[in-house]
Amino acid sequence: MxxxxxxxxxxxxxxxxxxxxxxxxxxxxxxxxxxxxxxxxxxxxxxxxxxxxxxxxxxxxxxxxxxxxxxxxxxxxxxxxxxxxxxxxxxxxxxxxxxxxxxxxxxxxxxxxxxxxxxxxxVGVLGMPGLTAWFGLKEIGQPKPGETVVVSAASGAVGSVVGQLAKIRGCRAVGIAGGPAKCDYVVRELGFDACVDYKAGNLQRDLKEACPKGVDVYFENVGGEMTDVLLRVMNPFSRVIVCGLIAEYNTTEPYGVKMFRAILVNRIKVQGMIVFDWKDRYGEALKDLAAHVAAGRIKxxxxxxxxxxxxxxxxxxxxxxxxxxxxxxxxx
Amino acid sequence: MxxxxxxxxxxxxxxxxxxxxxxxxxxxxxxxxxxxxxxxxxxxxxxxxxxxxxxxxxxxxxxxxxxxxxxxxxxxxxxxxxxxxxxxxxxxxxxxxxxxxxxxxxxxxxxxxxxxxxxxxxVGVLGMPGLTAWFGLKEIGQPKPGETVVVSAASGAVGSVVGQLAKIRGCRAVGIAGGPAKCDYVVRELGFDACVDYKAGNLQRDLKEACPKGVDVYFENVGGEMTDVLLRVMNPFSRVIVCGLIAEYNTTEPYGVKMFRAILVNRIKVQGMIVFDWKDRYGEALKDLAAHVAAGRIKxxxxxxxxxxxxxxxxxxxxxxxxxxxxxxxxx
CATH class of the missing domain: 3.90.180.10 (Medium-chain alcohol dehydrogenases, catalytic domain)
Structure with missing residues (x-):
């Protein structure tokens, strides 16, 4: 052995x-x-x-x-x-x-x-990714019923839970994913209200269409240009949870975020998160996540x-x- | 007439x-x-x-x-x-x-x-600039005694009040200003602990020297490259108040903020502010500001x-x- x-x-x-x-x-x-x-x-x-x-x-x-x-x-x-x-x-x-x-x-x-x-x-929905979604959305995003929550990498381990939790909280959940198959899965299987295919090349226009009342919470898993597109459609007093920047991980030069001014004009709160900062409260979150999974509310x-x-x-x-x-x- | x-x-x-x-x-x-x-x-x-x-x-x-x-x-x-x-x-x-x-x-x-x-x-310390400093620092910056607060445009109407309020709260106050005369004024007359001359060309090195324990709160009045320099020296769980971006106001192309990743890595909160969002609470702030001015604690x-x-x-x-x-x- x-x-x-x-x-x-x-x-x-x-x-x-x-x-x-x-x-x-x-x-x-x-x-x-x-x-x-x-x-x-x-x-x-x-x-x-x-x-x-x-x-x-x-x-x-x-x-x-x-x-x-x-x-x-x-x-x-x-x-x-x-x-x-x-x-x-x-x-x-x-x-x-x-x-x-x-x-x-x-x-x-x-x-x-x-x-x-x-x-x-x-190591998934009842582990780090699920906990990341739970604390990021609840503690930093603080979505109110009726608000619009957008999450990138929506079919992924974190994104899929973010959107389903947003639905449970009474929000409009809009995903961003790459390709029609993923978008289809996000809407039909996960129950998001809409999912925008960033590979289709019209992210800003398509997002605006999918979010007729603008965006109140953006859960950022991707970064790069996507950050700029989102900052253009965020509402006044909206929140951005900076959880992952996968678009940046394989570049040698960091992307320059041009819409920083939107943070001022629209009084946006942009906050970074790492799940282990909430280590002391994992139990509370896992109990909630497990109940949603058992009841089929989180797929x-x-x-x-x-x-x-x-x-x-x-x-x-x-x-x-x-x-x-x-x-x-x-x-x- | x-x-x-x-x-x-x-x-x-x-x-x-x-x-x-x-x-x-x-x-x-x-x-x-x-x-x-x-x-x-x-x-x-x-x-x-x-x-x-x-x-x-x-x-x-x-x-x-x-x-x-x-x-x-x-x-x-x-x-x-x-x-x-x-x-x-x-x-x-x-x-x-x-x-x-x-x-x-x-x-x-x-x-x-x-x-x-x-x-x-x-229209100054007992008006919009003073109120901006007061609400931005207190409500978004939330500095704790012993923390380091940095403010850009430190000799200006807002910045000068930010640093003096930080001192009143028991913080280390560090200004950023242009030229030795302003820096001298900020330290000697306003009582900041230090002031860094950004025109001297070594902003990051000089800031690190002026902030041996890193930066916990940054009150942003300037923007552009300064944002990137500050994001490099911000501590974990620090706060950035985005109040003004004067470096951006006279450019046709917005500056691209390259250190966005620091927001994630250090769980920084970056939040925009406009003073009239606190209109209902001006009275409370003005009373406090007036008392500090009368007592000579704010010059x-x-x-x-x-x-x-x-x-x-x-x-x-x-x-x-x-x-x-x-x-x-x-x-x-």
Missing amino acids: NNKRIVLASRPAGWVGEDNFRFEDAPLPRPGDGEVLVKNLWLSLDPYMRGRMNDVKSYVPPVQIGAVMEGQTVGEVIESTHPGYKPGDKVLTRLGWQLYGCVRGDGEINKVDGDRAPLSYY YRESVVEGIENAPKGFIALLKGQNFGKQLVKLA | NNKRIVLASRPAGWVGEDNFRFEDAPLPRPGDGEVLVKNLWLSLDPYMRGRMNDVKSYVPPVQIGAVMEGQTVGEVIESTHPGYKPGDKVLTRLGWQLYGCVRGDGEINKVDGDRAPLSYY YRESVVEGIENAPKGFIALLKGQNFGKQLVKLA
Whole structure:
């Protein structure tokens, strides 16, 4: 029984390529005192990982060259020297892009319940993406019934939850996604009121049509030119949640936002968010999300890549917007 | 007795010139039923007026070609057919760039008390600029004692009050101004902890030196490249009050803000403000400001141009940052 893992081989300049990663065989790690050996079952792929590949100061340090790529995983305990965990326990950890790993029992590990929801949901709608949608919309967006909420990357893990939560709150939910298939899914399956295809080339006109009363809340997952288009259609006293800037992650020169003046003229509030700032309140949000999922009020889809060796391919597809819903790697 | 006034002759493309204005003689206006005829004593010159010269949708409509330039004035009632006003009353109105004007007694007119403060203060520290500083800093900036507050255009009517209020609240107050004379004034007379001369060409380095603990609140009066420099030094969970963008007012192409990503990484809140959104609470702020001025805790300086015919010159000087403190035109 060997470990298999993906390490960062080199830092990308612009677009990520598969050559920025290296697949490695490694010996199975042994749990030290108070540690838990976990076999990973699901690896979550998320846009933020692109940031970790750069040698740039951010809210967390970058992945070092030669180190295992970071990421959340759901797995099963194989061996444990910590009294809180025993073989067979299902756990959420941050063991990264590998099949096995050890984690301190008092560290970043939490039990999850496979009977309450599919295990993969704990890195999706009942995990970081769902929590991001929940806190960003509620705490920064603060949408009131009847207001219009727009979310970019609307078919993705975060965006799909944002729009459905907006509907639950009595708002008009409008998505932005790439291509008719995604837009169709967002409206028909997720129940958004409308979805604009940014690839159609008329984003501003189409958004205006989809948002006859303007935009009160914009949940930003994309950035770049899209920010400028949205700032042009935001209402007075509207709110922008800056959650992700995926359009920026693979460029070497940052986009210059030209509509900064709109923030002044329309008294817009633009605020950045990172979900772990709300760590102390995850329980409250998860209870609410789980109830919505159980009742079918939040629908949820996954894109699954099989095998750790295909993680780079799945990640690049995610960055290019080729995924549909939450992007996962099935490890076992 | 004739009226004299300045009207908008043409819309500027880029920098304002004196030829964008026209000086006119006009007959003395006669008060209609319920109206008050006012002789203006002081005209306030403010950066926002530049925006009114453009034919662009903003929070208020632009000045029409041939119309009197808008602006706040302090004056004396000459004649009144409204029971609330009598000759000799001192009043704050929006009669614009002219010597005389009529206003409805139930319209935009408020009595002011020349015994409590010099009349000109009612368009300065005890008027719109002071209120802008007070609400922007308190309600959006929300500075806590010990935090660092930076304000651009620090020697100006708004900026000078922002920094002094920050000091009163127990913050480190750091100004940004153009040239050593202004910086010296900001530190020695106004009592800021430091002031950085942006004309010295090392804004980011000098700011870092002046703000050893980073920047928690930035009161933005300038915009353009300065926004990017500040976004580079803002702390996690910091706040930016977007109050004015004077660097943008005379350009035809808007500046592209490249550090938008910092808003996400550092969870910065960037919020636009316009003072009249707090109209209902002016009383509370004015009471506080008046007490600070009376006690000498807020110092205040004025730049005075004499005569209505010199208003365009004074306004252009203001836009170029040649003024020192509140820019006024003395009309009588």
